[in-house]
Amino acid sequence: MSHIAITIQATGAEAELLIAQLSAVGYEGFEEQEAALVAFIPEGDFDAAVLEELLGANGITYTQELIQQQNWNAVWESNFQPVLVDDFCGIRANFHEAFVPKPQYDIEITPKMSFGTGHHATTSSVIRLMKDISFEGRKVFDFGTGTGILAILAEMMGAEVVDAIDYDEWAVNNTLENLEANHTTKVKVWQADNLSDISQKYDILLANINCNILLHFMADMRRLLSPGGILLLSGIMPTDETQILAAATPHGFELQRKIEKDNWLALQFIVQ
Numbered sequence: 386m387s388h389i390a391i392t393i394q395a396t397g398a399e400a401e402l403l404i405a406q407l408s409a410v411g412y413e414g415f416e417e418q419e420a421a422l423v424a425f426i427p428e429g430d431f432d433a434a435v436l437e438e439l440l441g442a443n444g445i446t447y448t449q450e451l452i453q454q455q456n457w458n459a460v461w462e463s464n465f466q467p468v469l470v471d472d473f474c475g476i477r478a479n480f481h482e483a484f485v486p487k488p489q490y491d492i493e494i495t496p497k498m499s500f501g502t503g504h505h506a507t508t509s510s511v512i513r514l515m516k517d518i519s520f521e522g523r524k525v526f527d528f529g530t531g532t533g534i535l536a537i538l539a540e541m542m543g544a545e546v547v548d549a550i551d552y553d554e555w556a557v558n559n560t561l562e563n564l565e566a567n568h569t570t571k572v573k574v575w576q577a578d579n580l581s582d583i584s585q586k587y588d589i590l591l592a593n594i595n596c597n598i599l600l601h602f603m604a605d606m607r608r609l610l611s612p613g614g615i616l617l618l619s620g621i622m623p624t625d626e627t628q629i630l631a632a633a634t635p636h637g638f639e640l641q642r643k644i645e646k647d648n649w650l651a652l653q654f655i656v657q
Contacts, residue, residue: 388414389431390450391424393440401648403445404505405622408595410435413553415505425452427555470512474538479566490541494532494563507619510644510651511535511593514617518653520544523588526609528580529598533560535591536572547571548585552578580605587611593619593651600632607636610656615641619651626650 391412395403400422404415407424410432414425428451440447467477467484475488484491508531515535521543527536530549539547549572551557557576564572580602587609592599599606599618606616616638621629623645629652630640638654645651 387428388425388452389428390452391426391436391447392450393422393424393445393447394420395422395445396420398648401622405595405620406439408620409597410439413556417505427553468509470509471516473516474512476534490538492534492537492541492563493566494534495559495566506646506649507593507651508534510646510649511591511617511619512538513644514642514651514653515539515542515591518589518615520589524548524586524611525589525591526583526585526587528590528592528602528606529594530560530574531556531593533563533572533574535593536560536574537563537567537569539589539591540569540571541567544571544589546585546587547573548583548587549574550577552576580609583609585609587614589615589617591617593617595620596622596625596629599629603632603636603638607638607656612656614656616654616656617651618654619649621650621652622648623650626652 393403400417403422411430412424412426416423465478467475467481469475469484469488472488474490474492475484476492476494479493479495515538520539522545524546525539525544527547527549530536530551533549536547536549549560554576557574560574588611590606590610592606599620610616618629633654637657639657640652641655642653643650
């Protein structure tokens with residue numbers, strides 16, 4: 386599958402806002418450069434009119450480039466850097482040397498276009514929340530798995546069952562590669578864009594997606610969680626916190642903890 390790469394001259398808070406807005410209209414990978422934001426979307430999903438409407442209101446211009454699938458590894462290998470989340474979890478590609486000293490959990494990924502390499506605050510903040518949760522013997526569901534990092538970490542932390550879905554075929558295939566690279570045995574991943582066919586109950590549900598999807602599936606996420614279950618949400622901007630809480634509370638979710646980083650929130654709830 387080929388992708389369109391959109392380069393926008395934006396940094397900091399403006400780039401973070403654009404990531405949220407572009408995620409909501411189908412963009413599924415982002416690279417934050419020193420003076421620009423690069424956003425990626427499958428070639429067949431690219432709609433110039435939608436993009437121009439979103440950017441034009443703010444007078445933002447962009448350039449676009451077609452990225453062939455076979456070129457993607459070379460693109461990432463020239464940009465992808467190892468990620469270390471405290472001394473808890475390290476994320477690196479197979480062409481990186483091992484971390485010294487070695488973190489508690491060392492995850493190797495094939496860096497492709499799937500969202501969730503650990504560089505973005507939404508992913509690293511979920512990892513920080515996971516650090517203080519017991520996964521031993523738990524059943525875990527990863528909603529919107531991206532590269533599979535959170536699912537892999539859940540198994541490494543002792544989860545007994547880890548199910549993961551993503552709507553994008555590219556992400557599922559990338560996750561399968563990463564599962565093999567990390568010698569996982571308990572993670573099951575498949576392609577799906579909703580939760581309606583899932584009847585299993587889980588102890589922990591991870592959802593690092595975007596605000597609109599989280600709001601839409603709040604009832605389904607509650608349905609999948611056992612009493613006392615834990616819900617970790619990310620992909621939320623601070624301005625979205627009020628509506629997330631308003632949607633979560635009627636379903637019996639109680640906010641336990643939150644982490645804010647780079648103008649993004651990760652929230653931890655428990656089922657009352």
